[in-house]
Amino acid sequence: MGKVTVKNLGKAYKTYSGRWARLAEWILPFVKPRHQLHWVLQEIDFQLEAGEAVGIVGINGAGKSTLLKLIAGTTQATTGTIDIQGRVSALLELGMGFHPDFTGRQNAVMAGQLQGLRADEIEKLMPAIEAFAEIGDYIDQPVRTYSSGMQMRLAFSVATANRPDVLIVDEALSVGDAYFQHKSFERIREFRRAGTTLLIVSHDRYAIQTICDRAILLNRGRLEMQGDPVEVMDFYNAMLAEKEQQTVRQERLADGRLRTISGTGEASISSVTLLSDEGKQLDVVEVGTYVTLEVRVAINTPVTRLVMGYMIKDKLGQSIFGINSHRLGMPQTDLLPGEELIYRCRFPVNLGKGSYSVAISLSRLDSHLDTNYEWRDYSVIFHVINTLSPDFVGCAFLDAEMAIERPRSSQNVNIDEVAA
Template sequence: MGKVTVKGLGKAYKSYNGRWARLAEWLIPFAKPRHQLHWVLQGIDFELEAGEAVGIVGINGAGKSTLLKLIAGTTQCTVGTIDIRGRVAALLELGMGFHPDFTGRQNAIMAGQLQGLRGDEIASLMPAIEAFAEIGEYIDQPVRTYSSGMQMRLAFSVATASRPDVLIVDEALSVGDAYFQHKSFERIREFRRSGTTLLIVSHDRYAIQTICDRAILLNRGRLEMQGDPVEVMDFYNAMLAEREQQTVRQERLEDGRLRTISGTGEASIVSVNLLDDEGKKLDVIEVGAYATLEIRVAINVAIPRLVMGYMIKDKLGQSIFGINTHRLEMPQTDLVADEELVYRCRFPVNLGKGSYSVAISLSRLDSHLDTNYEWRDYSVIFHVINTQHPDFVGCAFLDAEMAVERSYGYARKIEVTA
């Protein structure tokens, strides 16, 4: 079983003022250093238990790929230690380690050898590699003739042909088509069920939240936060929207969930309530019943344009439905300080049984990434029950009608509808 322990990890690169400074340092080894250290990672500490799945997120340049390379052993750390137990398979940069003039088959054999597989093991796995990659006759063509998607198919097939103890996956999967992405993530889930330890870098919120037990947020080379994937991704999304004078804070709710609030504060959310048609607050609602989401907003300083949006999420943090006043062509313009707006959004709760939350966004345009006045997760939490409809599965209630037609030879026909 794979286990990974990282302690005090740091990685720095030497930066010289010019090529002559580098040459002088080589020629005069005992003189004072002529370089400066540029740290890309510092003070990284975490553990991956056997069978655990951990996602790593962060903006570009945060050090995610460098961290994976250090753990995979393709780059050496400057300080700290990495202890890995078990066989490691890594899918890092697209086509990393592939020779463009060799065929896919030849590259697969070399990649298998680099993973520590014997020749007979690679030969026995080759049919499975070909079948999973689904690149047909291209397996015997030079890799330089491959598209980026074909390279990714072959690289992933080779890396996962034999179940590793530790699987490391960078963003390479993002270049594949939707069919192969689903196929790849299903293989990852199978490995997880079999006990493989997973370390994955992805900007896909739903991949992180559905596959991973824990998430790690890197910021400027340091570990900013780690914990529940939903809470970490909420904080990460708030960081993406960060602008000058914008605040990002988190507060613990009564049920233990961590709410993330961010924004410039030029407009702010006063209250959010889910109401029935009589104006009473709802915590529990029947499948298919109507509810009204009421949002009160205060304008603190004059702003030229305001867009309010809401997003309904399930208990895993996956988006179920979202809409805003920009897409409805209802933005409010030329707002002045001390104004108050009340939004009322009425909709049928055609959702499956379970717990849901509502996130609210106040922004200037369609996305809260452009002038985020306020973003608030877990503004409302409600539960959906089903006592009046047939018991169904899934996250959406379609109230479908069904007809059954039965025939006896060519003489009689009976039709039953429900």
């Protein structure tokens, strides 16, 4: 149970030139239509296997929330079909369906009934709902007195009180405090381990890459891309920086990874190399060793200001460390075509064992979202090994020291007395 199949899905809304056109069409339904169709979604095809977690990403207006509403059944499709096997629970718009004048408890009961739960089932689940929401006496206060975070707490607690076959979560989890966000995602992970199929919309790269098996990118109501979460999120981030005359492309590397390159091209990356202090090119690095990241940049057209930045990521695409020349107070200005810049960034590889990649950014200001000359993922891939340091656990090597003190008083205790 929990399989979802979407075929040729489309959603369009009628738009009229004015209210009289709407009235005329209603009175005279057999004459020429007086409306136009505005398509929010078109030709959406994908499938979720039972127990799979899929993230949906895209800029505002791409159709993400509409897609979730169609799958949840709160709105009807114009074209296509949706086949769902199993019980669905959806957390869409914040507090959607809550009556502001009813108490949290009353709203929880009504929401449970809408999910198909019986009165006795809701009564058994109510203590768990209250405990997870952690809103105290507010559970018996009108919802209109709740903050947005409290509404989200109650809505999520009700939606997940009884593990569904399919869980649909919109961006509502971005509201509220960090504690409850962490708590909510842990419950989602528990559901995943138990076999729940998950469909989630989030702008949080960490959430998509750590929770989801696959990601879907929507662009202007169409399915732009689907696949590995890291590759989809890299392409999505490149789209965010896309402006007039800027290109976004992807190329497959020898190891099978998909590299995303975007930018306007005024400045471009000629080469990126990871070097030892002896000048030897590296792809395997010992923990704690100092290395130099050498980035060569070509200036193609006049550039008034240039900032180079690099980001080290782990194999899941999580950001480990990033810095740029703007934050270091070293931006370059008034560059001319034909010039070349060589950046050398030296740092110790205080990382845990594993595979890492380096993304390079050339931009005008602190962020590549403002005048992105070039953004290149997987510019360098290297592996960290540990043969000289203690066998530590984690992603950061802190080279910790340990001291142990054993006071004489404890050494002089008679063992027989302790045993007695």
